[in-house]
Amino acid sequence: MNMYIYTVVGIIIAVLSALSRNSMRRLIVAASASLIIAFLAFPFTTSLGALSRQTVMPTLAAISAIFPLFIFVLLAALVPLFTNRLNARPSAISAIIAGLVTLISMALWSGQSSKLVKLAPLYGLMEAITGLIIAGLIVLIGWNRKNLRYLFLVLGLAAGITSFWWLSSSLGEKYLPNVKGYYKVITNVPSDTEERIIKDFNESLEALNKQRKSIGLNLLEPIQNITGLGGQKLPRAAADEGLRLLEPKRLGYGSLVYFLMAGLLIGSGGMLLLKPKLRSESDGIGGLMIALLFSALVPAFAATDFSIQRIIKGWPFLQNFLDRSWPPNLDALQQVASQMLVTIEIAFLGTFLAAIFALPLSFLASRNLTQGNRFMRAIFIFTRSFFNVDRGIDTLILALVFVAAVGLGPFAGILAMAIHSIADLGKVFSESIENVDKGPIEALEAAGASGTNVVRWAIFPQVAPLLASWVLYRFEINFRVSIVLGLVGAGGIGFVISEKMASGQYDQMIVAILAIILVVNIIDFTSSWLRGKLM
Amino acid sequence: MIEVKNLGKTFDDGTVALKDVNLTIPDGDFIAVIGLSGAGKSTFLRCLNRLENPSTGEIIVDGVDVAKLRGRALQRYRRTAGFIFQQFxxxxxxxxxxxxxxxxxxxxxxxxxxxxxxxxxxxxxxxxxxxxxxxxxxxxxxxxxxxxxxxxxxxxxxxxxxxPKLILADEPMASLDPRLSDVILGLLKDYNEKNNVAVLVNIHVIELAKRYAKRILAFNKGELVFDGPVDILDDALEEEIYSGSLEML
Structure with a gap:
């Protein structure tokens, strides 16, 4: 695949955004910062071992040891970050230079043939970074609480050191094997290693060919140089030693960043030369934000195998599915109607039960009602913690557990929904209670009313419509959740869909889907109308 | 009858709101409390029915020091002291x-x-x-x-x-149309005369204080600087009570 297309895309983006009067200097900062992030963190090319899990995708930083030209990519990308405070001209010229340096080094790199290299793991680096992040987060949490600041500082340091120690220990190596020596530098190998591997390969060829012949594969020729190993991968022993076959032509997803950013730098640098006014305040911070967003998106596309090609390839199947599901087959109407009712009832009962339990709990979880004494504060912390843990466990996961415990059917769904919704409702209830007008509370206290009476007559009347509105809103959500609950065996319309899907009765399934669209809209409309009336 | 002895209030942030306040409130008195904003008028009223806890001193009602009451006993005291708020x-x-x-x-x-x-x-x-x-x-x-x-x-x-045996009104007209002042104060005055119940009103309009009250309490920077019948409140005294108001601007 020709990567230069990304350079062209980069130039086009730069020109278009210059035409719409966007700041070119911001684009330059964004592109340079993205280059630096990619240089340090994005996999650039492939290096093969014997097994697929031994494949390592090194970054430019890791390859710099054997291909020092890449250092210039880093240096060239740093310059525009510093010149951006100056006039347009130095900023533009340094951007163009950075773009060209990047393109040239990419071209020189991919002109090479496969190469045997050795991995040199940097032990302790990932462990230290993890420890620093943990320590930093804990210190940050405590920083705004003046009286606890030093406690959190000590706690954070202790947690950071402990995690560093644990990751470095044999336990860490056992449970998180990728962490140890995660960062690796690529180094050259002595030239005789290559000959040794070629010799070993050629010697083992006879046995290998015997095997291949027995299963009907074509026979392999002896190889002259390491490139011939390409399709074959390294011998196991060599790979275990830390040797890898670096393949400059098999580029990883990180490489597109270099081509794209080179195009952006050249394009925006050129446009800035032509129109020096295309700069604005806060280009630095704006550019960094764009770079961070971009750098978070690129690995996400790669990690989820996002591909337009697959949608295009799959299109005929989608069309076939639609053809087979139209026109709807009304044979399923009775079943759909009955199961839709079950789904609504699951949502209704699940929400109702949750509201009943959430109401008293939410008073215990309200900060303003629980500061009287130590006992009440302990209850507050306990209830809040219960809410936070419970909120973290989704209804679907709870449903899987309850289906296993009480069997398939709507009851498991109701239990799961009620238990998850208690925490969700409890949390918003207690936030509403915390935000009530304090005046009436004070007035009733001043008249000698007891705490319970203050809750009943000063707080409850204020929050009741809010709470009712939250319950309605939760019901809307729970109805949609209960559709999906059917898919894990908790009954209702979702179960109909999975059943029809499995048996290929798409024309019946479409009836259920249409019913869902209709009912979801009716419920949302009614609920928001009711909530409007309550306020 | 209420006896206030050496009452003082210092807030958690160190602000001194009341310093060494001493006075007696007989049943059936109608008292206007005047002073600049921030002088301690509100804190004084709020201490009297324990919406604020006094830092020092005693508030003796029917022989009991209500400054120290807690729980049920505090609730029983509070029902005998009605409170009227600026924001209702x-x-x-x-x-x-x-x-x-x-x-x-x-x-x-x-x-x-x-x-x-x-x-x-x-x-x-x-x-x-x-x-x-x-x-x-x-x-x-x-x-x-x-x-x-x-x-x-x-x-x-x-x-x-x-x-109640006591009514405390904290700037009850401040959020209202000035023309309503007479209605509010008239209601309080009627109640005071018919039931022989003491009424304390925080007022910042001194003419109203003179018209309705029998007795004036004036606070300045947390101290009780004047306590006496309305008729002896002359211009010189008024000036002293409101001294420092220019600095505040």
Missing amino acids: NLVDRLTVMENVLTGRLGYYSTIQGVLGLYSERDEILARDYIRMVGLDEKENTRVDSLSGGQQQRVAIARAMTQE
Whole structure:
């Protein structure tokens, strides 16, 4: 695949955004910062071992040891970050230079043939970074609480050191094997290693060919140089030693960043030369934000195998599915109607039960009602913690557990929904209670009313419509959740869909889907109308 | 009769709001409390029914130091001291009647209170005071649909329904149209004369204080700088009370 297309895309983006009067200097900062992030963190090319899990995708930083030209990519990308405070001209010229340096080094790199290299793991680096992040987060949490600041500082340091120690220990190596020596530098190998591997390969060829012949594969020729190993991968022993076959032509997803950013730098640098006014305040911070967003998106596309090609390839199947599901087959109407009712009832009962339990709990979880004494504060912390843990466990996961415990059917769904919704409702209830007008509370206290009476007559009347509105809103959500609950065996319309899907009765399934669209809209409309009336 | 001895209040942030206040409030007195904003008038009133806890000193009511009361005993004391707020502090979503009846909550057990089981006598009492403040047509109206002046009259009825021995009113006219001042103060004055109940009103309009009160208390920077009958409050004294007001601008 020709990567230069990304350079062209980069130039086009730069020109278009210059035409719409966007700041070119911001684009330059964004592109340079993205280059630096990619240089340090994005996999650039492939290096093969014997097994697929031994494949390592090194970054430019890791390859710099054997291909020092890449250092210039880093240096060239740093310059525009510093010149951006100056006039347009130095900023533009340094951007163009950075773009060209990047393109040239990419071209020189991919002109090479496969190469045997050795991995040199940097032990302790990932462990230290993890420890620093943990320590930093804990210190940050405590920083705004003046009286606890030093406690959190000590706690954070202790947690950071402990995690560093644990990751470095044999336990860490056992449970998180990728962490140890995660960062690796690529180094050259002595030239005789290559000959040794070629010799070993050629010697083992006879046995290998015997095997291949027995299963009907074509026979392999002896190889002259390491490139011939390409399709074959390294011998196991060599790979275990830390040797890898670096393949400059098999580029990883990180490489597109270099081509794209080179195009952006050249394009925006050129446009800035032509129109020096295309700069604005806060280009630095704006550019960094764009770079961070971009750098978070690129690995996400790669990690989820996002591909337009697959949608295009799959299109005929989608069309076939639609053809087979139209026109709807009304044979399923009775079943759909009955199961839709079950789904609504699951949502209704699940929400109702949750509201009943959430109401008293939410008073215990309200900060303003629980500061009287130590006992009440302990209850507050306990209830809040219960809410936070419970909120973290989704209804679907709870449903899987309850289906296993009480069997398939709507009851498991109701239990799961009620238990998850208690925490969700409890949390918003207690936030509403915390935000009530304090005046009436004070007035009733001043008249000698007891705490319970203050809750009943000063707080409850204020929050009741809010709470009712939250319950309605939760019901809307729970109805949609209960559709999906059917898919894990908790009954209702979702179960109909999975059943029809499995048996290929798409024309019946479409009836259920249409019913869902209709009912979801009716419920949302009614609920928001009711909530409007309550306020 | 209330005796205040060496009353002082220092807030958690170190602000001194009251310093060494000493005075006696006989039954049936009508007292206006004047002074600049921030002088400690509000804190003084709030200490008297323990919306603020005094830092030092005693408040002796019928031989008991109420400055130290806690729990149930504090609630029993509070029902004898009605409080009227600048912002009315009504429960917006309840009706006039329901709001006025909350003034009786101090006389009920928790269960009776939560269920709203008010006695017939108390309902008649509440209705009487609602009529007295001139809102008998509005008994079952939600208070958030009333005007500001009407809301403050509901709050006054609530305080009176407590059948208190003392009424504390913290700037009750400050959020209202100035023309309503006479209505509010007139209601308090009537109640004071008919029931021989002491009334303390924070006022920043000194003419009103002179017109209604028998006695004036003046605070400046947390100290009680004047305590005496209205007639001896002359211009020189007034100047002293309001000294420092230019600095504050």
